[in-house]
Amino acid sequence: MxxxxxxxxxxxxxxxxxxxxxxxxxxxxxxxxxxxxxxxxxxxxxxxxxxxxxxxxxxxxxxxxxxxxxxxxxxxxxxxxxPIPRGMEAAEDMPEKAKEFFNEAQSIITLSPRAACALLRICLELMVNFAGEGKTGFSTKRPLIEKINMLGASTDILDLLHACRIVGNEFSHPGEINLGNEDTPEIAHNLSQLINALVGIWISPAILARKLKDKVGKK
Structure with missing residues (x-):
């Protein structure tokens, strides 16, 4: 130990x-x-x-x-x-609405990793909605796969977003992938890591760029 x-x-x-x-x-x-x-x-x-x-x-x-x-x-x-151990902390720049679901997922990740994955899928969609806000033609009512493709993100970011979407869908709806119980805790942990990583390489730079533009605009 x-x-x-x-x-x-x-x-x-x-x-x-x-x-x-x-x-x-x-x-x-x-x-x-x-x-x-x-x-x-x-x-x-x-x-x-x-x-x-x-x-x-x-x-x-x-x-x-x-x-x-x-x-x-x-x-x-x-x-x-x-006490029941929690999962990881949410990335600092994660949108607040998404962070609520991320934290809820971490609070039950050891009890029910499947439920945690379903909550992380909601977290992902809220992040996509945050990133798409103000973009021409973007609508939160569209299916998640369409909203991701409308973001105009780089290919690498799109690949990561779709990977998270696919995993989250398998735990939100009955899917064709056979996910054994022995793999679920690791999948929930990895999905949490990936969503946090997405904040760092996708959301955080956009927030920083916005702040810089605001500062330049005020001068």
């Missing part, structure tokens, strides 16, 4: 410091209330690894505490399982 991690409570990168282990805790502890008990535990009375093993059999369980906010984190087999 890494010596540091990003705290899911406060977002600060903190050192991995496991809580001390005691022999037993006050019963009862069941699978239904185990996770809720983590919310109220304190360093002076942590749950023991033996008790956790009874609730989550055959798994290596560890509890750590964030050094910045004191939030408690539960790990199984070196994987963070509580």
């Amino acid at each position: 890494s010596n540091s991690y990003k705290c899911p409570h406060c977002g600060v990168v903190t050192a991995f410091v496991p809580l001390s282990i005691i022999s037993k805790v006050k019963p009862p502890i069941t699978q239904s209330n185990a996770m809720s008990r983590l919310d109220v535990m304190r360093p002076d009375s942590p749950i023991s690894i033996s008790d956790v093993a009874e609730v989550f059999p055959h798994k290596e369980a560890v509890i750590s505490q964030c050094q910045a906010c004191d939030g408690l984190i539960f790990w199984e087999c070196e994987e963070m399982v509580y």
Whole structure:
């Protein structure tokens, strides 16, 4: 396990410091209330690894505490399982409407990567609408494939946009591509990365150019 991690409570990168282990805790502890008990535990009375093993059999369980906010984190087999880890941060210049759906996708990406991909598809369409605003003949009511082709973007950008569209469509509507469950988390992560990258190479330069034009125009 890494010596540091990003705290899911406060977002600060903190050192991995496991809580001390005691022999037993006050019963009862069941699978239904185990996770809720983590919310109220304190360093002076942590749950023991033996008790956790009874609730989550055959798994290596560890509890750590964030050094910045004191939030408690539960790990199984070196994987963070509580609180549910979020995905990545949205690119700074992502349009606000699109960012809302991107952030929602990241909040459920470990629970339901398929649903996250569907939300990312909406995020992509909102980015296209943002980029097409004011362009002659552009209409938000057109199908996404047509709107992308009307943007006048370079071939490389168009290829990236259509790649995101195709993947998003497969999770928004029943498609012909057989996407196995074992591949879905990686696809959701890669789609998130690609959408963020698109902001950096497509949206951000346009925003910067607009700012420069405004400054020159004011002189």
